Amino acid sequence: MAVQRIGILTSGGDAPGMNAAIRAATLVALAQGVEVVGIERGYRGLVDDVMAPLSPSDVAGILREGGTILGSARCKEFHHREVRDRARAVLAGRGIDGLLVIGGNGSLTGALKLADRDELGGQPLAIAGVPASIDNDLALTGLAIGVDTAMNTIVEACDKIADTATAHDRTFIVEVMGRDCGYLAMTSAIAVGADLALFPEAGKPEAAIVEQIVDTVLTVRSRARRTRRVIVIKAEGVAIAIERLKAAVDARLRERAPGADPAGIETRVTVLGHVVRGGRPSAFDRLLGSRLANVAVRALLAGSSHRMAAWMPPAELPADIATRSPVDPYCWLVDLAAVLAETDNLIAGKSPLARWRAGAFAEIEDALLL
Ligand code: F6P
Numbered sequence: 001m002a003v004q005r006i007g008i009l010t011s012g013g014d015a016p017g018m019n020a021a022i023r024a025a026t027l028v029a030l031a032q033g034v035e036v037v038g039i040e041r042g043y044r045g046l047v048d049d050v051m052a053p054l055s056p057s058d059v060a061g062i063l064r065e066g067g068t069i070l071g072s073a074r075c076k077e078f079h080h081r082e083v084r085d086r087a088r089a090v091l092a093g094r095g096i097d098g099l100l101v102i103g104g105n106g107s108l109t110g111a112l113k114l115a116d117r118d119e120l121g122g123q124p125l126a127i128a129g130v131p132a133s134i135d136n137d138l139a140l141t142g143l144a145i146g147v148d149t150a151m152n153t154i155v156e157a158c159d160k161i162a163d164t165a166t167a168h169d170r171t172f173i174v175e176v177m178g179r180d181c182g183y184l185a186m187t188s189a190i191a192v193g194a195d196l197a198l199f200p201e202a203g204k205p206e207a208a209i210v211e212q213i214v215d216t217v218l219t220v221r222s223r224a225r226r227t228r229r230v231i232v233i234k235a236e237g238v239a240i241a242i243e244r245l246k247a248a249v250d251a252r253l254r255e256r257a258p259g260a261d262p263a264g265i266e267t268r269v270t271v272l273g274h275v276v277r278g279g280r281p282s283a284f285d286r287l288l289g290s291r292l293a294n295v296a297v298r299a300l301l302a303g304s305s306h307r308m309a310a311w312m313p314p315a316e317l318p319a320d321i322a323t324r325s326p327v328d329p330y331c332w333l334v335d336l337a338a339v340l341a342e343t344d345n346l347i348a349g350k351s352p353l354a355r356w357r358a359g360a361f362a363e364i365e366d367a368l369l370l
Helices: 019-032 040-046 081-094 103-112 147-168 183-192 206-222 242-256 273-277 283-301 334-348 354-370
Strands: 005-010 033-041 051-053 098-103 128-132 170-178 196-198 231-237 267-269 307-311 322-324 331-335
Touching: 005 040, 005 081, 019 033, 019 098, 019 283, 033 040, 040 081, 040 103, 040 273, 040 354, 051 196, 081 170, 081 331, 098 103, 098 283, 103 128, 103 334, 128 283, 147 170, 147 231, 147 267, 147 273, 170 183, 170 206, 183 196, 183 231, 183 354, 196 206, 206 242, 206 267, 206 334, 206 354, 231 331, 267 273, 283 331, 283 334, 307 334, 331 334, 334 354
Parallel strands: 005 033, 005 098, 098 128, 128 307, 170 231, 170 267, 196 231
Antiparallel strands: 033 051, 307 331, 322 331
């Protein structure tokens, strides 16, 4: 049965472009005569019944803004069946029979559990997911909302760091977000023109990482070039505290280059942290959020459920797992359970994509240093 009223929530870490998705979902559903309810603060607002109808004026102009107008939260209690039962009762009471979840791995896992057919016990509830996570750690989509803006933020910050690094012939280790996934570190290293990228998929032990940074610094400093600056991009997911890494690298540099001025050779560190997650969404993220939301809402309206709208999945997928969206040739509707299973593999570094990313980087590492 086609849905009568759609609820929208954003959950987990916010991502620039979520507002574009909220806006597009609202406008597309309203244009089809379906009511839309905005649920505040993710699953927390759902459980606490904090929600209000969304009208075109509520979403006017929001696609320019970072963050999410609905707010977001991480709701650990959602792992408990009784909390999900409460959420389902709230949805039934509000007459919401379609739910659009915009978020990352944890958020989409919550959606799948909420719409577990055994737990639903006949309650009508269709769900659809829109991938949003600056980390790009969701599988079976080429990109998630927020990644492009985050990369642009990193590039802008590193360009600034490169100015001062060049002026002083210094080495900077820049830590970027990416808890379980090195995508942002890898791609921004290329876009920045960094000398080295450190990411968890490489699976390198700490001593090897220290040695690799020192090798990089000494190689660059041995050159007779105008600049001998070094930029190393480290993913947050490389589990070495950055200050400890700096201390270990500096100590090793003193050992391996005893003649160098210690003050001149020692590294500097910058942790970009949550700066990477904020800011106005790029044009691409506005478009991506709008297109994925359009695809997801139209799928809900067409009677589909348990699917995530995906942007050009990076693999051929069987027809029972993924179908091309009938409304957008760049988008696919992918089985949500398959997305989450493959995301586990991606995060564990076991998926073909994770292996390809690490392998591709290993192949270009020498080129980065030239
Ligand atoms: O949204 C993903 C992410 O930004 C990770 O890169 C980071 O580790 C985490 O969220 C930070 O979460 P919080 O904002 O809850 O500290």
